[in-house]
Amino acid sequence: MKISVDFGHCLSGADTGAASQGYREEILTREVGKIVVNLLKKAGHDVLIVSPDSGMTSVSQSLQYRVNKSNNWGADFFVSIHFNSGGGYGTEIYTFNGKIIDRAKKVLDRFTALGYINRGIKDGSQLAVVKGPSCPSMLVECCFIDTNDMERYSSVNMGKIIAEGINGGTIEGSSNNSGGDIMDKNVYVQTKTLDTDGVDGIQVNKYMEKFLNKNFYVKANGSGILFESQYMTLDEANKVKSNLGDEFLHFCFRS
Numbered sequence: 495m496k497i498s499v500d501f502g503h504c505l506s507g508a509d510t511g512a513a514s515q516g517y518r519e520e521i522l523t524r525e526v527g528k529i530v531v532n533l534l535k536k537a538g539h540d541v542l543i544v545s546p547d548s549g550m551t552s553v554s555q556s557l558q559y560r561v562n563k564s565n566n567w568g569a570d571f572f573v574s575i576h577f578n579s580g581g582g583y584g585t586e587i588y589t590f591n592g593k594i595i596d597r598a599k600k601v602l603d604r605f606t607a608l609g610y611i612n613r614g615i616k617d618g619s620q621l622a623v624v625k626g627p628s629c630p631s632m633l634v635e636c637c638f639i640d641t642n643d644m645e646r647y648s649s650v651n652m653g654k655i656i657a658e659g660i661n662g663g664t665i666e667g668s669s670n671n672s673g674g675d676i677m678d679k680n681v682y683v684q685t686k687t688l689d690t691d692g693v694d695g696i697q698v699n700k701y702m703e704k705f706l707n708k709n710f711y712v713k714a715n716g717s718g719i720l721f722e723s724q725y726m727t728l729d730e731a732n733k734v735k736s737n738l739g740d741e742f743l744h745f746c747f748r749s
């Protein structure tokens with residue numbers, strides 16, 4: 495089957511997503527989406543990433559780009575991945591006219607099993623990426639970026655649920671929620687954006703230990719400082735997570 499995967503929003507330009515608690519929607523949609531892409535390929539599907547990362551001058555241009563790319567390719571199914579905001583809780587999926595399609599139902603049921611509130615399958619007829627594709631489409635709002643929904647955030651779990659929901663069955667090699675064979679050695683860790691407490695910088699030595707003396711990258715923005723590690727095994731990443739305590743933000747996976 496030919497499947498278009500749309501990572502919600504762009505990394506820069508006109509169509510960036512919601513941001514809260516140190517998270518950015520456009521990064522989360524790519525973390526989850528890349529796992530969806532890898533697993534669907536693993537299951538033998540043809541997959542096309544239809545989202546642009548940058549260069550869009552308006553939201554409508556960004557949305558139309560995705561729809562056109564998918565329609566020109568002739569996809570059989572379109573999935574758009576997003577995170578909600580506004581202070582709510584749970585998972586919801588948009589389909590054309592709110593039609594209860596099997597894939598949407600499967601995905602929603604399994605998000606609910608992860609502990610998320612089931613907000614239902616809703617009418618997405620007004621959404622460009624639901625009404626525009628010439629094939630069936632669903633837009634998944636995984637959870638809320640601005641509430642403690644994010645405590646259960648896992649790109650691995652969410653990506654697996656979405657991919658297997660679309661596939662209609664388990665995808666081999668992805669059964670281990672802690673990472674599985676395809677993810678191991680490809681984990682990196684990000685900290686929360688750290689407040690420098692009025693000091694001009696942070697004490698790097700302390701973090702070298704916390705990061706097991708692995709390489710890490712220090713990034714600053716207007717609100718503080720973020721650390722990102724080099725790739726590690728899942729075991730190492732878990733050690734770094736416990737070393738960081740409250741400063742841990744999330745794991746990212748690449749394969």
Ligand SMILES: [Zn+2]
Pocket residue numbers: 502503511512519576577
């Ligand atoms: Zn969004």
